[in-house]
Amino acid sequence: MLIEILQQTINGLAIGGVYVLIALGLTTVFGILGIAHFAHGSISMFGGYLTYFLATSQGLPVLAAIPVALVAGILLGMLVEILAYRPVRNANHINAFIVALGLTMMVEGINLQLFGHEQVVIPTGLSRVFRLGGITVPELRLYVIVAAIVLVVAMMIFVERTKTGQAIRAVAENRDAAILMGVNVRTIPLIVFGMSTALGVAAGIMVGALFAIAPGIGEGLVVKGFAVLILGGLGSFPGAILGGTVLGITESIAAGFISSAYKDVIAFVVMILVLLIRPQGLLGRAP
Amino acid sequence: MLSVRDLKVSYGGIEVVHGVSLDVAAGECVALIGANGAGKSSTLKAICGLVPASGGSISFEGNDITRASGHAIVRAGITMCPEGRQVFPQMSVIQNLRMGAYTRTDPEQEADLSRMMDMFPILRERQSQAAGKLSGGEQEMLAIARALMARPRICLFDEPSLGLAPKIVASVFETLARIKAMGVTILLVEQNSMMALNLADRAYLFEAGRIVMEGAAGALKNHPDVMRAYLGH
Numbered sequence: 001m002l003i004e005i006l007q008q009t010i011n012g013l014a015i016g017g018v019y020v021l022i023a024l025g026l027t028t029v030f031g032i033l034g035i036a037h038f039a040h041g042s043i044s045m046f047g048g049y050l051t052y053f054l055a056t057s058q059g060l061p062v063l064a065a066i067p068v069a070l071v072a073g074i075l076l077g078m079l080v081e082i083l084a085y086r087p088v089r090n091a092n093h094i095n096a097f098i099v100a101l102g103l104t105m106m107v108e109g110i111n112l113q114l115f116g117h118e119q120v121v122i123p124t125g126l127s128r129v130f131r132l133g134g135i136t137v138p139e140l141r142l143y144v145i146v147a148a149i150v151l152v153v154a155m156m157i158f159v160e161r162t163k164t165g166q167a168i169r170a171v172a173e174n175r176d177a178a179i180l181m182g183v184n185v186r187t188i189p190l191i192v193f194g195m196s197t198a199l200g201v202a203a204g205i206m207v208g209a210l211f212a213i214a215p216g217i218g219e220g221l222v223v224k225g226f227a228v229l230i231l232g233g234l235g236s237f238p239g240a241i242l243g244g245t246v247l248g249i250t251e252s253i254a255a256g257f258i259s260s261a262y263k264d265v266i267a268f269v270v271m272i273l274v275l276l277i278r279p280q281g282l283l284g285r286a287p
Numbered sequence: 288m289l290s291v292r293d294l295k296v297s298y299g300g301i302e303v304v305h306g307v308s309l310d311v312a313a314g315e316c317v318a319l320i321g322a323n324g325a326g327k328s329s330t331l332k333a334i335c336g337l338v339p340a341s342g343g344s345i346s347f348e349g350n351d352i353t354r355a356s357g358h359a360i361v362r363a364g365i366t367m368c369p370e371g372r373q374v375f376p377q378m379s380v381i382q383n384l385r386m387g388a389y390t391r392t393d394p395e396q397e398a399d400l401s402r403m404m405d406m407f408p409i410l411r412e413r414q415s416q417a418a419g420k421l422s423g424g425e426q427e428m429l430a431i432a433r434a435l436m437a438r439p440r441i442c443l444f445d446e447p448s449l450g451l452a453p454k455i456v457a458s459v460f461e462t463l464a465r466i467k468a469m470g471v472t473i474l475l476v477e478q479n480s481m482m483a484l485n486l487a488d489r490a491y492l493f494e495a496g497r498i499v500m501e502g503a504a505g506a507l508k509n510h511p512d513v514m515r516a517y518l519g520h
Contacts, residue, residue: 163389170375170386176337177373182361182390182437 003134008256009249014141014210016248017148021203022225023232023240024155025196031172031235032192034093035085038100040200041222042107043080047073047201048208049115052122062124066205070198077197078190086189104219112215119214122205144206151202152241155195159237168192172235231271233284242282247271288313288348288472289334289365289441295342296329304329305496306343311441316473318483318504320517321493327476328370330493331445334474335367336360348440362390364440370449370476372430376419380410383418383429387436396436403432406465424455431462441472448479460486480517484508492517 022044029037047069054065084103088095126140159165170178171188179185207213207221224247232243247267254266274282289311296304304326311317319327332338334345336357344353352360366387375383384403388396404411407428413421418429427447434442447463448456460482467473467486477483484490484504492500492513500507507513 166378166382166386167389169378169382170389173375173377174373177369177375178386179337179357180335180361180367180369180373181386181433182358184356184358 004256005253007135008252010135010137010145011141011256012249012252013245014144014148014206014248015252016245017145018203018206018210018221018244019224019228019248020152020241020244021148021199021206022221023228023244024152024237025199026222026225027229027235027237027240028168028172028192028196030229032168032189033085033089033096035096036100036226037196038219038222039080039084039103039107040196040225041218041220042104042111043073043076043197043218044200044204044221045207045213045218046076046107046111046204047197048122048204048213049111049120050201051205052120052208052213053115055122062122069201069205073197073201074194077193077195077200080197081189081193085193089189104222108215108218111218117215119212120208121212122208124209126209140209144210147202147206151199155199156237158195164191227268227271229281231274231281233281236281236283236285239281239283246282288315289474290346291330291334291343292345293343294330294333294340294345296326296333296338297341298329298338302341303496304333307493307496307498308343309491309498309501311472311474313440313472314470315489316467316475316487318475318477318487318490319493320477320480320483320490320507322517323478325493326496327493328445331367331443331474331476334360334443335365337367358390361437365443366434366437366439366441367443367445368430368434368447370445372423372426374418374421374426374429374433377417379415380418380421380429381414383433384410384436387433388438390437399436399438403436407432407462423451424458427451427455427459428462431459431466435466435471439471441474442466444473444475444477446476446478448477448482456482480513481508 022040026037026040029035050072051065051069054060054068055062084099085096088099124140126143128139130137130139130142159169167178167183168188170181171183171185175185207217228240228243228247231247232239250270251263251267255263258266291307291309293306293308294304295302295306307330319330321327329338333340336355340353344351346352347363347365352363375386384400409425410429410432418426421429447459451459456479463486475483475487484507487504489502490504490507491498492507
């Protein structure tokens with residue numbers, strides 16, 4: 001029993017890491033621009049597809065394909081900010097909402113056109129399995145967990161310890177005051193979209209390596225991402241990290257002990273229960 | 288140093304500042320006084336680039352900054368300590384202070400940081416606390432210190448006494464006097480006309496979006512119209 005719980009917790013940490021990366025991107029964009037960036041999942045999956053394409057059709061080693069996809073993600077994120085969201089920056093919020101929905105359909109369509117409708121798995125060749133007591137840890141899962149932790153720590157250091165990172169926080173907390181500090185509020189959204197999309201692409205690659213990428217996966221992931229934001233507390237980085245980890249582990253334990261067919265149901269039931277007790281989310285502040 | 292000519296400011300097509308002209312010389316402390324809604328704050332916001340000027344011109348040290356963006360104006364040397372303090376509530380006191388030095392690249396930022404905390408000991412005491420947890424008066428001190436962290440050539444203060452208890456207001460003005468004594472050029476918007484006129488070298492009296500009187504602070508303080516309407520005599 002205990003072994004099984006530990007086993008499912010390890011499994012859950014890997015998928016939880018994916019949720020955390022998606023949720024951190026969504027929460028940063030939401031904090032800066034007040035936009036629910038629905039296309040985030042589909043763009044993340046584009047990054048996963050791209051890695052697959054480079055690693056198979058182009059014959060690149062996966063470890064070389066990943067940085068290329070991450071850089072592509074940064075550029076793509078910036079492009080999305082300039083072309084899709086910047087024009088509606090000062091318009092009614094419903095406009096950005098509609099742009100986000102339209103963008104999601106567009107990117108899903110582009111993914112379908114470019115990469116087809118077959119599900120793909122990024123070939124990592126990592127098939128060793130570590131055994132610790134009664135727990136088995138496939139090396140791929142371990143690397144995914146480590147990579148997620150490294151990315152989250154790197155992002156926290158960037159936000160807390162660099163001038164640009166602090167400017168991002170400042171704009172999220174008080175846009176006018178940030179202007180008075182000399183922050184250029186036109187370049188900050190560019191940086192935020194670049195960073196968020198790179199994190200999303202990393203999550204897309206992880207999904208592609210751990211499971212598979214197929215049409216519709218990205219949309220499901222973005223719904224989970226927003227669920228994590230609400231679970232952790234809107235606008236809170238530690239909340240997104242805790243929320244994503246909790247959701248991943250809950251899903252995994254539910255799949256292991258009850259049925260994988262019900263894992264989403266159980267995960268959302270847990271979320272609803274948390275919100276009944278703490279409407280502001282796990283680490284959110286009471287209004 | 289700062290020169291505003293025939294400035295007009297409108298919100299949604301409604302003009303609230305109808306052609307205001309004023310000057311601030313280097314080292315001077317100038318106050319804009321007048322009733323609520325007279326256009327004082329809008330004038331300051333236009334200088335900082337937070338709201339666009341719909342007419343007229345603003346120049347700073349000979350450069351036209353009328354259409355410059357907010358961050359470029361800060362880099363030119365104009366810093367504002369905004370109305371309502373506007374600290375970054377979830378960032379720590381020290382992070383707020385460091386944001387004040389955002390445009391600086393010189394190596395003396397850390398020295399300035401400890402100078403500010405010498406000047407405001409409460410900020411040293413609370414340095415790792417979230418700024419939103421500070422009292423109103425403490426937040427005002429933080430906002431003032433944050434503005435000074437930019438080493439501005441001119442510092443604009445927008446209603447620094449607003450919403451504070453009388454005792455705290457007195458200490459805010461003591462602080463402003465110390466900043467003035469340090470040689471910082473000041474443009475102050477304040478509804479507390481008596482306090483403002485006691486501090487300032489010169490003043491402009493605003494009424495309904497226009498300047499109706501200007502002169503030495505002492506002269507305005509003793510002007511019968513000002514005494515009756517704004518000083519409660």
